[in-house]
Amino acid sequence: MPTLRSASAALLCLAVAWIHVQDQGGFPGDKTPGYVGAGYYLLEALGLVAAVLVLLAGRRIPAAPAWLLAAGVGLGPLIGFVLSRGPGLPDYSDDKGNWTEPLGLVALAVEAALVLLALTALRTARGWSAAPAAGR
Template sequence: MTTNHRSTMTGRGLLGRPVKHSLRALPVAALVVAGAAHIPVIPAHLHEAPYIGILFMVLAAASFVLAAVLALGDVSVAYVTTAVVMGLALLAYVISRTIGLPEIGDDIGNWLEPLGVVSVIAEATACLSAVAIAVKAGHQAGIHSLSLRQP
């Protein structure tokens, strides 16, 4: 192992270098709220559109796992994963309210359903705060931009 390779590995845990951002409680709390907001609607969706109910279970579980990882490990890969998962949840919400999803067309135009509003606020908060923390962590680690090296 070269010295250069060894230096890049120093200080990294299993999932990457700890970020130690002072605002990490924000995405953690938002993830818990996002996960909890989906639990009450799982049974109805399992009956009406089983794939949505299953996706809600997966989203709730992923939200709680990511919240735990951020609370306990605070690693950059968890912030990136949080941004992706919450971004996809937001996209699914927008699709369900605009063009609709198979088997649940009754949500089209229903933007102000209370648990939907709670989940969107929590998902957006988790997504945006995770992006901000990941970008800041990248800058602190010296990753300012992607560049192609010429041979």
């Protein structure tokens, strides 16, 4: 049975993927240049994989790698948002200066929540906790 934390993280991973499918105009979408479109596809696939892995984390697979992937699914697009709207990306200026796009702001909130949740989970994942194990 998934925990509230893993179920929440799985939903956030799926939300990141869904938001990016919407942003690219559906699937297969149309984001240019090609590396931006490929990045969207990679993020969407990793969002689905991370959702499954965090649900299995600690039971069928080691927890830390699953939570690291989930953190990456949140952190990657956060960095992409800042770069695409700030200094810009090579051959991509569609979003430069567009800091208040509604879907982008929703994405930031979802991604930030996922990163915070994943970092909290990583802190308590077996072998990563700063607190001593019970009974020691």
